[in-house]
Amino acid sequence: MAKNNKKSLHWVRLDNAAKIYPAARRRNWSNIYRLSATLSEMVDKEVMQNALNVTVKRFPTIAACLKKGAFWYYLQQVETAPNIQEEYSYPLVHMSKKEMKKCALRVIVHENRVAVEFFHSLTDGTGGLVFLKNLIVEYLEQKYHVVIPLGNGIVDRTASPISEELEDSFPKYAGAVPVSRKDTNAWQLYGEPLADGFLQVTCFQLSVEETLALAHAYKVTATVFLGAVMMKALLSLQNEKNPHVASQERIKLSIPVNLRQLFPSCTLRNFSMYTIPEIDPRLGDYTFEEICRVIVHKLGAENTAKYMSRVIATNVNDEKNLLVRLIPLPIKNLVMKAIFNRVGERKSCLSFSNMGKVTVPTEMEPYVTRFDFVLGVPATAPYHCGLLSFGDTFYINFIRNIKEPELERHFFGVLKEMGLSAMVESNQREESGCIV
């Protein structure tokens, strides 16, 4: 009976973007990210487990485990929902191969907060947010017997998934002409590693109203404005670490782009790409307006369906190559890992991922107070930054695996120059080194 059940489990090939992540894994690193919601009351673990049991069935490609085929990895729906886990002193604890074989997703409950940690092969931030929202809706319906209307990412958890949600949209929207992958390397941040694999999260809370008012004064969006703040912070940090301008390196920010906004796709799997605006400090000082212009023009040129279809084509063409397909998985892994190590994370200083404005149905608002988006640290660089806005607050989560909170200090310094106030909190340990 159990065997029959296993055979009927839904399985899918990894989508185009997801293929690199299992190969790029290391002994102590895998590409995971976290989305969490803070509720107005303490989370009832038992009810949350029941809600999870229901939700996993609706999202067979997200609540999935990573399996090995002869030539490729694939995702298989989990037989039963994973158990709710407890929070440790830091988020995004390394997900081992063994754990991914059971379930490549974790649900963690701590006090009022429920967090879901996804291995990036399962889905991107948009898909993850849909999963989290539905999990909370199911929880609220079971716990408080409220009725929350469908729409705005909320789906019927008892229905079967629709085929468009499960599709790999990359091949569908690949353009006819690929684009060159050649790109320059960026300045890499560095510092003294934190002991025991500890990850330090520092969350800045900014008022949306104040930030938008300032962004509009510069005639840019919040993403561009905050991206420019980040680039300015990176510039001044590099200046501090290496005052010799002639030998400074490029400041580049990887800004993920949600392709669902450019193509008519409603997939719940990975469907995002990134744009990398850059400034070269060797060319002289940059004003804040200049940095904003660089980002605006880069996004304007690349954040279009036509350009992105070319980027997609580049990746999809590699995947279609018969020789690549016929190479056995272990060898393919070695090659992909070598390519990832060589180019993967050196093209930008850090990822600056904006999930945008998170909204929930009005019926849900009294129960949810906050959302957070935390990216995992990269394999070879020490920092990443994820942000989103909920209500009137921007939640900007820096994560790092080094002791020095230098980037955060410079980021706050730029905010202060702009006249923006920010509230900050962190999971710092007593021994974490801070420079006064």
Added chain:
Amino acid sequence: MYCVNCGVKLSDNQTKCPLCGTVVYHPEIKREEQPPMYPKNKMPPKGSEAKALSGIVVILFLLPLAICFFADFLTNKEVTWFGYAAGAIGVAYVIFGLPFWFKKPNPMILVPCNFIATALYLMYVNEATGGKWFMSFAFPVIGGICFITCTFVTLLYYLRRGRLYVIGGSFIATGGMMLLVEFLLSITFQIAFVGWSVYPLVILVLFGVLLLYLAANRTARQAIERRLFF
């Protein structure tokens, strides 16, 4: 609540400023009790993957060791050449197997270990064969190469810039090492000093000087890059 040093507003669950480390001290301001962002001092159990991998590597080295022992013992009815094989496998393990025990292998520790293991092995071979070449030839040669390699690795590891200088300097040092090798060969094995080492010395020094020139001259470096990129 604001940090008195950097001015950032602090969440009520913070005991010190996450940006500058200043301890929160505002005795006159009442703070609301708030749980910490994450539980304090609750670390995940340490994974076993690294240990499992280093275990597998040990087995991979023990297997040929056992095969050599039985092959030697069964054919000769006593241990004859097994010591040489065991030593060689030991050296190979130190070079290739030891890094697996460390989460972040430090080359400044591992590289000298490799040379010490090699020197010990050569000393054993010297003793076992009754040779008289270890102290007068193998030891100074190994020592010289160890010194050059360790300097090279340490500088590459710590310097973020000027790597071409380090590589150029290493070429010149290796050239000098060639002279020493020929000199030691001649006094240990009574081979005439014919000066063959001058050829590699000249080539290595020329190449080293070229690299130093490129390191110092940006225009020349860019010209070379333009012609040799791939």
